[in-house]
Amino acid sequence: MSTLITRVRQKQIGQTIDAGKRLDGRALTxxxxxxxxxxxxxxxxxxxxxxxxxxxxxxxxxxxxxxxxPDTPNEGVLTxxxxxxxxASPNFEPGPPDENxxxxxxxxxxxxxxxxxxxxxxxCIEPGKKVFVVFVDVYVLNHDGNLIDASxxxxxxxxxxxxxxxxxxxxxxxxxxxxxxxxxxxxxxITVTIGKINDKLVVDPWLEEEQVMDAxxxxxxxxxxxxxxxxxxxxxxxxxxxxxxxxxxxxxKAAEMRKKLKW
Amino acid sequence: xxxxxxxxxxxxxxxxxxxxxxxxxxxxxxxGVLPNADGSAYIEHGxxxxxxxxxxxxxxxxxxxxxxxxxxxxxxxxMAPFSVPERKSPAPSRREVELGKVIRESLEPALxxxxxxxxxxxxxxxxxxxxxxxxxASITAAALAIADSGxxxxxxxxxxxxxxxxDTVVLDLYDAEDKLxxxxxxxxxxxxxxxxxxxxxxGILAPDEFxxxxxxxxxxxxxxxxxxxxxxxxxxxxxxxxxxxxxEE
Numbered sequence: 199m200s201t202l203i204t205r206v207r208q209k210q211i212g213q214t215i216d217a218g219k220r221l222d223g224r225a226l227t228x229x230x231x232x233x234x235x236x237x238x239x240x241x242x243x244x245x246x247x248x249x250x251x252x253x254x255x256x257x258x259x260x261x262x263x264x265x266x267x268p269d270t271p272n273e274g275v276l277t278x279x280x281x282x283x284x285x286a287s288p289n290f291e292p293g294p295p296d297e298n299x300x301x302x303x304x305x306x307x308x309x310x311x312x313x314x315x316x317x318x319x320x321x322c323i324e325p326g327k328k329v330f331v332v333f334v335d336v337y338v339l340n341h342d343g344n345l346i347d348a349s350x351x352x353x354x355x356x357x358x359x360x361x362x363x364x365x366x367x368x369x370x371x372x373x374x375x376x377x378x379x380x381x382x383x384x385x386x387x388i389t390v391t392i393g394k395i396n397d398k399l400v401v402d403p404w405l406e407e408e409q410v411m412d413a414x415x416x417x418x419x420x421x422x423x424x425x426x427x428x429x430x431x432x433x434x435x436x437x438x439x440x441x442x443x444x445x446x447x448x449x450x451k452a453a454e455m456r457k458k459l460k461w
Numbered sequence: 462x463x464x465x466x467x468x469x470x471x472x473x474x475x476x477x478x479x480x481x482x483x484x485x486x487x488x489x490x491x492x493g494v495l496p497n498a499d500g501s502a503y504i505e506h507g508x509x510x511x512x513x514x515x516x517x518x519x520x521x522x523x524x525x526x527x528x529x530x531x532x533x534x535x536x537x538x539x540m541a542p543f544s545v546p547e548r549k550s551p552a553p554s555r556r557e558v559e560l561g562k563v564i565r566e567s568l569e570p571a572l573x574x575x576x577x578x579x580x581x582x583x584x585x586x587x588x589x590x591x592x593x594x595x596x597x598a599s600i601t602a603a604a605l606a607i608a609d610s611g612x613x614x615x616x617x618x619x620x621x622x623x624x625x626x627x628d629t630v631v632l633d634l635y636d637a638e639d640k641l642x643x644x645x646x647x648x649x650x651x652x653x654x655x656x657x658x659x660x661x662x663x664g665i666l667a668p669d670e671f672x673x674x675x676x677x678x679x680x681x682x683x684x685x686x687x688x689x690x691x692x693x694x695x696x697x698x699x700x701x702x703x704x705x706x707x708x709e710e
Contacts (some may be wrong), residue, residue: 297562300555312663415660425671428646428662433569435656438679442672449668 203409211410212396222251222404227447229402232351232458236359244360244381248352251404252342254286255349257334257356261363261381263323263372264331274321274329278307280336280349287341305429306336306350309387309418313426315357317382323365323372330362332381343404346416346429350389355459357381386459387426388452391416392444394434399444401451415444419452469638470627476638482631485621485681490602490692492609498585500610502692504602507635508592511599513606517582532577536565538599540588560596561586567600567649567659568607571614582612593636594622600649600659605689609696617689618658620649621681623674625666630673632681646671648678652686 214221224230230251239245244259266273280303282290295303310316321330334356336349361378393403393411403411412434418427425445430436436444470476480486486507495501498514521527538560542548568584584607586599597620604618624634626642639645644664650657657679666674 297558300558301562304555304559308663312665314665420665424665424667425662426665428660429563430657430660431563431566433566433574435570435651435654435658436660437655438657438675441657441660441675445668445671 203406207406208410211407215395215398215400218398220400221406224402226398227401227451229347229451229455230404232455234351234355234458234460236355236460243362243378244356244358246352246355246359248348248355250342250344250348250351250402252340253344253348253404254338254340254342255345255352256337256339257349257352258337259356259360260333260335261360262331262333263328266322266326266329270318271326272322272329273318274316275331276307276311276316276318276334277331278303278310278334278336278353280306280338282338282341286338290338290341301429301431302345302349303336305346305389305416305427306334306353308427308429309350309389310334310353310357313385313387313418313420315354315383315385315387317384320382321362324367328372332357332360341405343406343408344391344402346391346414347389347402350387350418351455351459354386354388357383358386358459385420386456387418387420388455389416389418389427390448390451390455392447394436394440399440399447401447415441417445417448417452419448421456423449423453468627469641470629470631474629476626476631478635480633482629483677483680485633485684486635488685488688490605490688492605492692492696498606498610500606500608500612502602502605502609504598504605506594506598506601507633508590509588509595509598510590511595511602512587512589513599513602514585514587515582515603515606515610515612516585517610518577518580518612519582521579521581527579527581530578531574532572533581534565534569534572534574534584535581536561536568536584536586536603538564538586538588538596540591540595544588544591560599563659563661564596564600564603567620568603568618570654570656570658571604571616571618571651572607573613573615576613582607582610591636593634593639594647596659597621597647597649601685601689605692608693616651616653616656617686618649618651619682619686619689620647620659621678621685622647623678623681625664625670625674630670630677632677644670644674646674646678648675648682650679650682650686652683 649659
């Protein structure tokens, strides 16, 4: 996921951050402007579009009837997939998902799964036989950095907007009835990504900052302020001190961001 | 989760496999185990059995992946179909692709990539048996295999997980604790640089529990680090003895 960036620009980004500022005028711990729009895809059971600065992500949710996993016979199934659509960046190519898209999907998945955001047992129709399967499909429409936070936020916003079809069981057959009930949610995990540039921690790195950043750490925080998933990425490192600092920043930022969700 | 028949930790704080909260599983490390690889290592971490082979620096295939200013590291984490109770399809799963990526990123900070432009190394990890914490054991062994191949390193990378089981923060979770426990925090660490190169987490932890888990995992990494150095030394002690045994002239 790299775009070319001149040495002069790299230096400029680093020096500004050293001085505690950023080229786009934000403070080190500021997010870009966030816009959330829900329910724009009528044919999907749930949907949301997020603008994080110029990064744009659309999430559509389909709810279908499927079979549960053998080890969790009375729980619904969650599947997250990420498409890095080629129109979103000159560096995205059509084809099967690469490791970046798989990693992104698994980070979003882990945030939702580990925070137990979806009340999975309420998605069970017939134990061991039929459950609702929730497909979360993340569509990146414009890549301007920090796809992780944008995708995670869009996924939760879309889940908040998701309706499950009503059903009844007649002669052992599942029949879909009129009307919908909202998807049962217990938690609203927020993922906060912090980059390390020139040994400084920077919240919500945008595309050019991503080119110079040494490492990133993404933390999913649940409603109670507990950590429910973490992923360190890129070929750099953090000191234990920086990790603890990042955890504090993530707590604060997640609380701020959660206020922007509509529920 | 069906039922928890047994408690994972008893009243005295002893875990199901007999360990204390901050105790590592038994470790066996060996380097130079594969004749055809440029560097190799084998690790037994508890019941995990993992082989790692390193090839390179060599020409990169396909060629367009090579970089004019640095070496590229490719890393494949792969589980044998018989490594887990239910046969795992040998085709790479999404989990394996992700682990290949995070393991690579945990090793790269230890390497002087810029010293080997236009070349690449391949790190092949084969998990022969998995028992919880296989990504950490893989990193420990992969760092040894790279050192064994003679590629200069800033430091060895040691890895170990900590987590939460029945309200207690514990070190080095094995399979049952990983599955039934509340949280798992794998950490890779370079002691000389005080650098954490891999950090993941799943489960739910309060911020103070998380900090405790990270500290505990780092302590575990330091112990593993000492064993890694020992394993490297042992190989050369053996070479020394072989030379001695050969008759002169």
